[in-house]
Amino acid sequence: MGLIPLVVARIALANIRARRRLDGVPTLLVEKGKILEDNLKKEKYHVNDLLEELRLKGVFNIADLNFAILETSGQISVQLKPEKQPVTVPDMNLSATRQGLCANLIIDGRILYQHLKLVNRDETWLREELKKQNIEDMGQVLLASMDGNGNLYIDVKDDQLEEFNVLK
Incomplete structure (x- = not known):
């Protein structure tokens, strides 16, 4: 019994098809601000669950999203629309100063x-x-x-x- 996980892990490492079958593949839940209902149903994911996970990622308005992907780990990855992405220090051609802790x-x-x-x-x-x-x-x-x-x-x-x- 202890060898089964090792054998499965070896197979998954060696073969991409086996890896996809064993580990699954990420699922697109939101595309260009639109919820993909069929993918939600396929993953047995409710809209409220999606909204909660998005809030945990700091996304409170689904219209701000470009993509939301349910990863095989169960986590959701998000990509904001370009106009909604935060501006970074390099975007402004500024130099950053060290802030330290409060x-x-x-x-x-x-x-x-x-x-x-x-x-x-x-x-x-x-x-x-x-x-x-x-x-x-x-x-x-x-x-x-x-x-x-x-x-x-x-x-x-x-x-x-x-x-x-x-x-x-």
Whole structure:
């Protein structure tokens, strides 16, 4: 029994026809922004499953897609239409600067003093920055972090945002 997977793997490596039969082939699910229903049915894939996987890939509008392919691994690969692809630094003929990681300064209301020291700041500076955002109590802060350019991000606990959920 232990030899069967080894023999099958050897056959798949040696013969492309056998590989396609054993491993399968990728399936085109979206072509030029149009869902290929027959291929969805063939793969027993529901439209909701497709939409979820696309959202996980950062695609929220199916019209932005050139192609979506269901790979043999079960993952979906996407190619955006050229006009929807993000602009890269080389596209703009710019040189990239190193960004580094963000330093978390407050997590769940607790100051991370070691991280403050790493970014050459102190608690006084941090409290002043919080005051500028009308935050008096450190316990209100869920997360405060600083990026490599010195920009401070602050997210407070219990944000009262109006919910607009089209996924229900």
